[in-house]
Amino acid sequence: xxxxxxxxxxxxxxxxxxxxxxxxxxxxxxxxxxxxxxxxxxxxxxxxxxxxxxxxxxxxxxxxxxxxxxxxxxxxxxxxxxxxxxxxxxxxxxxxxxxxxxxxxxxxxxxxxxxxxxxxxxxxxxxxxxxxxxxxxxxxxxxxxxxxxxxxxxxxxxxxxxxxxxxxxxxxxxxxxxxxxxxxxxxxxxxxxxxxxx
Numbered sequence: 066x067x068x069x070x071x072x073x074x075x076x077x078x079x080x081x082x083x084x085x086x087x088x089x090x091x092x093x094x095x096x097x098x099x100x101x102x103x104x105x106x107x108x109x110x111x112x113x114x115x116x117x118x119x120x121x122x123x124x125x126x127x128x129x130x131x132x133x134x135x136x137x138x139x140x141x142x143x144x145x146x147x148x149x150x151x152x153x154x155x156x157x158x159x160x161x162x163x164x165x166x167x168x169x170x171x172x173x174x175x176x177x178x179x180x181x182x183x184x185x186x187x188x189x190x191x192x193x194x195x196x197x198x199x200x201x202x203x204x205x206x207x208x209x210x211x212x213x214x215x216x217x218x219x220x221x222x223x224x225x226x227x228x229x230x231x232x233x234x235x236x237x238x239x240x241x242x243x244x245x246x247x248x249x250x251x252x253x254x255x256x257x258x259x260x261x262x263x
Contacts, residue, residue, distance in 0.1 A: 068262055069262055072122060117242060131154035134171070145239040163261065
């Protein structure tokens with residue numbers, strides 16, 4: 066069996082990541098994006114997100130089969146302790162536990178960044194994603210009804226929340242991933258690479 070590797074995103078990963086994302090745009094309402102972004106635009110997105118937040122990929126035989134990232138949930142300063150997570154897996158590798166491992170990797174890194182609350186938005190129905198969030202201890206907050214129109218249908222979006230930090234009276238500010246010791250990040254990635262390989 067081929068060994069899986071988890072690592073942080075590289076600029077050269079853009080085309081492979083976009084190839085995983087494209088079918089979700091074209092064939093599903095899992096993402097509400099309706100047009101495929103250009104390679105340059107997508108590269109800028111990755112660069113912008115990974116400047117402050119974790120953006121990780123999973124590979125088999127040097128081919129990316131899934132990716133996940135966190136980003137700021139809301140823009141106002143008072144929301145800096147919140148983050149929203151996203152994960153996309155190649156359709157040939159769904160239901161293999163990859164999403165769970167990538168999410169857990171993100172969560173541990175976000176805890177080092179002083180994040181207290183994490184969120185996930187799920188276009189429903191999406192049994193895989195709903196079960197992933199429930200399995201990882203997210204609580205369903207509620208549903209935006211008929212909030213997005215795609216593929217000829219109006220869609221609901223369910224929102225999930227999980228507390229991963231303490232609400233201290235004087236919380237430490239959000240720390241960019243650039244401020245976290247590399248050895249601590251490498252330890253997390255190494256731990257979850259071992260987990261995903263059993």
